[in-house]
Amino acid sequence: MSPDYAAIGLTMASIFFILQVVSITLTIWYKLRRNPPIDQTLKDYTLKEDFDKHCESNDKVFTQLFNLQRKTTEDVSDDIKDLSKNLSSWQLGMAHQVGRLDGRISSMEKQKNEQ
Numbered sequence: 001m002s003p004d005y006a007a008i009g010l011t012m013a014s015i016f017f018i019l020q021v022v023s024i025t026l027t028i029w030y031k032l033r034r035n036p037p038i039d040q041t042l043k044d045y046t047l048k049e050d051f052d053k054h055c056e057s058n059d060k061v062f063t064q065l066f067n068l069q070r071k072t073t074e075d076v077s078d079d080i081k082d083l084s085k086n087l088s089s090w091q092l093g094m095a096h097q098v099g100r101l102d103g104r105i106s107s108m109e110k111q112k113n114e115q
Helices: 003-032 038-042 048-114
Strands: none
Touching: none
């Protein structure tokens, strides 16, 4: 073997070794890098300012709903009180009428028994 072939073979082996090291380095770098990139991933998330605005909007809506529920509960409570008073006065009137009828029936029975 001539020295020229040995030098060419050694040079070729060195080039292949360097290419393998570069290939392994690129493979490791590709495997370790983020996929998809962080800027694409962050597009799916909300900004803090937008989140805070949304929270404030929710707080306002919750306050309005709570106030509406409180007013509705008070209105229903007032309606129930009014109906209870009306029913109570109706029951009192009916009891009074039944008492009068009972009294008339009793007086009629007394008159019938006396005859």
